[in-house]
C-alpha cells in the first residue's frame with residue numbers, strides 16, 4: 343500500500359492575516375464543555391494536546407465555557423497555541439452541559455467530532471483509537487464504561503436502573519453505560535444540529551440518527567480533582583427529560599394503571615353489594631375505604647403529574663427560545679509546525 347505524505351506548514355500567530363493557507367478545515371474537532379474547572383483545565387489541556395500533536399490530522403479544540411463563575415475561561419483563553427487551533431466559546435451564563443455541547447456541535451468544523459469532559463474522567467489518550475474506528479467507517483463511536491471508578495454504589499445502581507427503564511420505554515436503543523464521551527461523524531452532527539427540539543437529552547439524540555455505530559470499551563477514571571456538578575435532583579431532572587422526550591409510553595402506562603384501578607374498585611363495590619344482600623351485613627370498613635381512596639388519589643395525582651411533565655415540555659418547545667447565548671468567541675490559530683497528512 344502506498345502512503346501519500348503531504349506536508350502542511352501551519353500558520354504562526356503573526357503570519358496568519360496574510361497567509362494563503364489560513365482557512366483549511368480541521369479533520370477532527372474536540373469539544374470540551376466545562377463549568378468551573380480551573381483546577382483541572384491545565385492538566386487536561388496538556389494531556390489533550392500531547393495526543394493531538396501526535397496525530398497526523400489537523401485538529402481543532404473547542405472549549406465551551408458554560409458560564410463558569412471561577413477563572414476557568416481565563417485559564418482556557420491563556421493556553422498557548424499548539425499544532426491544533428483553539429477556540430474558546432463563552433456562553434452568557436450557565437445553560438447546562440447539554441446546551442454547552444450543542445453550542446460546541448454547532449460550531450465544530452471537523453469531519454469527525456469528539457465530545458469529552460474536562461475533568462479527565464474520559465482519557466484523551468483514547469482519541470487515536472476512536473479516530474481509527476471512524477476511519478474504518480463508523481459514524482458514531484460510543485465509548486462504553488467498563489467500570490465507573492470514584493462513583494458511589496447508589497449512583498451506579500440508579501444509572502443502571504435508569505438505562506434499563508429508558509430502553510424498555512423508548513423505541514430506540516440507547517446504549518447503557520455510554521456517556522457523552524463519543525465520536526460523531528460530520529453527517530451525524532449535521533442531523534443532530536438540524537433537530538428542532540429544545541429538550542436536548544443528548545444521549546438519546548446521539549443515538550437517534552442511527553448510521554453505523556461502533557462501541558469501544560474503556561475504564562472510566564475518577565475525577566482528576568474537584569467535584570461532580572450533578573446532584574441527585576439534577577440527575578432526576580435529566581432522567582425525566584430522557585424519558586419524556588423519547589417515549590410517550592408512561593402516558594399509556596398511566597391509562598392502564600387508571601383502568602386497572604377502576605376495574606378493581608368496580609369489583610370491590612360489587613362484592614360489597616353482594617355481601618350486604620346475602621348476609622345483611624351493614625357497610626363497614628373505614629380502613630378499607632381509606633386505603634382505596636388514598637390509593638386512587640395517589641394514582642390520579644401521579645397521572646396528572648405525568649401529564650404535567652409532557653405539557654411542561656410542550657410549553658418549552660412552543661416558546662422556541664434559543665438553546666444558548668454566546669458572550670464571546672476567542673480564537674487561536676495553530677502555531678507554525680509541520681504535520682504529515
Ligand code: UDP
Nearest residue numbers: 375376377408438439459460461570571572
Ligand atoms: N459541565 C458543564 N456544565 C454544567 C455542568 C457540568 O459544562 O452545568 C461540564 C463539567 O465541567 C465537565 C462535564 O460537564 O467537563 C461533566 O461534568 P461532571 O464531571 O460534573 O459530571 P459527571 O462526570 O459526574 O457525570
Ligand code: MG
Nearest residue numbers: 459461463565
Ligand atoms: Mg465528571
